[in-house]
Amino acid sequence: MREPRFYTTSADYVYQDLRHRIITKQLKPGQRLPEVNIAVQMGVSRTPVREALRRLASEGLVSIIPNSGARLASPTQKEMENAYVLREHLECLAIRLAAERITERQLRRLEDSVLEEERAFYEKNMELYLEVNENFHRAIAEASGNRILAEYVENILARTNVYIVFYDPFYNIETNPSIPQHRAIIGALSEKSPEKAEALMREHLRFSMEDLQAPKDNPEF
Amino acid sequence: MREPRFYTTSADYVYQDLRHRIITKQLKPGQRLPEVNIAVQMGVSRTPVREALRRLASEGLVSIIPNSGARLASPTQKEMENAYVLREHLECLAIRLAAERITERQLRRLEDSVLEEERAFYEKNMELYLEVNENFHRAIAEASGNRILAEYVENILARTNVYIVFYDPFYNIETNPSIPQHRAIIGALSEKSPEKAEALMREHLRFSMEDLQAPKDNPEF
DNA sequence: TTTGTTTCCATTTCATGCAATCTTAGCACG
DNA sequence: CGTGCTAAGATTGCATGAAATGGAAACAAA
Structure with a gap:
């Protein structure tokens, strides 16, 4: 299941896979991205998912609201x-x-x-x-x-x-x-x-x- | 102990405190930053420390080598x-x-x-x-x-x-x-x-x- | 000495449970 | 009809144990 690209850690794998899903329009702007959801889909725990989401946030691709969660950016x-x-x-x-x-x-x-x-x-x-x-x-x-x-x-x-x-x-x-x-x-x-x-x-x-x-x-x- | 600044999460607290320590020269360029070490000092678990370190890394202030750890940047x-x-x-x-x-x-x-x-x-x-x-x-x-x-x-x-x-x-x-x-x-x-x-x-x-x-x-x- | 190998230890990485927090739905009230 | 409140459910935040990894030390062979 983990083929498409090279990665060194699970967090990196999740990061790349999420980016892939964004580019291929599997994820839509503004869509909520609950940790468990993604974790189950990718067969990992929530921890590396959190890490990937925060990395995407630092790139401006998702926005994270503390205690509320992450959602895909919906730029104006x-x-x-x-x-x-x-x-x-x-x-x-x-x-x-x-x-x-x-x-x-x-x-x-x-x-x-x-x-x-x-x-x-x-x-x-x-x-x-x-x-x-x-x-x-x-x-x-x-x-x-x-x-x-x-x-x-x-x-x-x-x-x-x-x-x-x-x-x-x-x-x-x-x-x-x-x-x-x-x-x-x-x-x-x-x-x-x-x-x-x-x-x-x-x-x-x-x-x-x-x-x-x-x-x-x-x-x- | 958690006075100096405002923060919403533990991870944010650790982030701000680490930044404070950098600015006040309590941490030196190139210094290793083991998670447990920082966690114990700040009275939190490793999880929020990881998050703070990665955030600092995304700002170029620390460099993280997978499976090896974080160290404070030592820019040329x-x-x-x-x-x-x-x-x-x-x-x-x-x-x-x-x-x-x-x-x-x-x-x-x-x-x-x-x-x-x-x-x-x-x-x-x-x-x-x-x-x-x-x-x-x-x-x-x-x-x-x-x-x-x-x-x-x-x-x-x-x-x-x-x-x-x-x-x-x-x-x-x-x-x-x-x-x-x-x-x-x-x-x-x-x-x-x-x-x-x-x-x-x-x-x-x-x-x-x-x-x-x-x-x-x-x-x- | 140098080189290679093995073991051990420090550390990161990940999974998981629990507490804290937010969101939503339903309901009462103006 | 809208507003505010409450409770239940969903979700995040954090702590912690276990597995995986990398590097250093100890030792053996050249």
Whole structure:
């Protein structure tokens, strides 16, 4: 039962599995997440479930009210826009730094990511696509040489990618122009041009944010 | 025994107390933090201690190795610089946004913070000073209107303030020019001038980062 | 000495029971 | 019809024992 991913502890397993369920829309925004419930479903005790929930809370994906419990986040449109504003700034900062110090090895890693993205694209594998997309952006953040910045980028990526799942029921992998945009970004990085890379990244992020809209059947809107 | 601050749960109490111990140098960078140890000292069981440690880990203040345990972070000089770079960008972004939408009420709150800072200054109360200083910066971040940005600023503030404690044994509250700088920032905000406010904030942060140096007696350096 | 192996101990990780707390439903009252 | 109260049920918070893990010490072999 515990196959999909690697994990070192039960808490980590629960964490990854919950994230998987969020990405695959098995869990809905605002839904309550009682500990026992999840524990029974995953065949573990409440303790690692608690830990996983709190970790998700620290990433902003669930909100926990003391003595009341956890529920999946149900971000407002404004919150999502705020998250994207922040993501844009963080990623643009990261890519400026990355453009000046990225190595050949790191560039190849980016190219591999794009190839994997194409594969996910042809297979119409939304989950894989999101994961590989995340890898691409994370790799750039790591190439910035600022590990703390990379952590923050990873965090905001996790949020926005979940928001994409929440907020864009029409998200269509077929019309997504990310792949050529990613290629252009790699080009700018290999030219070691911070300005160009940043401009392309900004355009890329604005583009992917643009067609997000509030979910249809969420009573809170 | 559980007086110093408000808390809703034991885990929260342990979290706050650990933070207090870090700020007051009762705990040293790199020090191991065994659960039982802390639990006994604080008169609670291991469970809430685990929770507090993991929360501190998510803020980058302690590092946890699975099956091995937690230890207090021992940031390198580079890590500290990286944190400050990030802090500068986040806070500058926040203050630009804040300058355009800050209310009278929020401005008064900032002025109150500075008054409290002066009080801590005269009392040479380092802990209170750090706390009030944090309040000032947090208040600006909240005035940005971007709640997620404010969360991130709060996080990086927590880090850098701990780094200050770790890294600057000479940190001298008497020669710290923060108070007039804070006043100048409030001035720019009340003028609703994003450019001026940002410039002052940047200068302020660079100034306070400048005289940080690696601790003397840390074997890892 | 160095390297490898085994045992033991410290510590984390997890499961579980119980107490504390919140939520909800039902009912009385204005 | 709405508001406030009460009791039952659901859920979290915490403590604690047991299992799993990792690392250090002790020892043996090269």
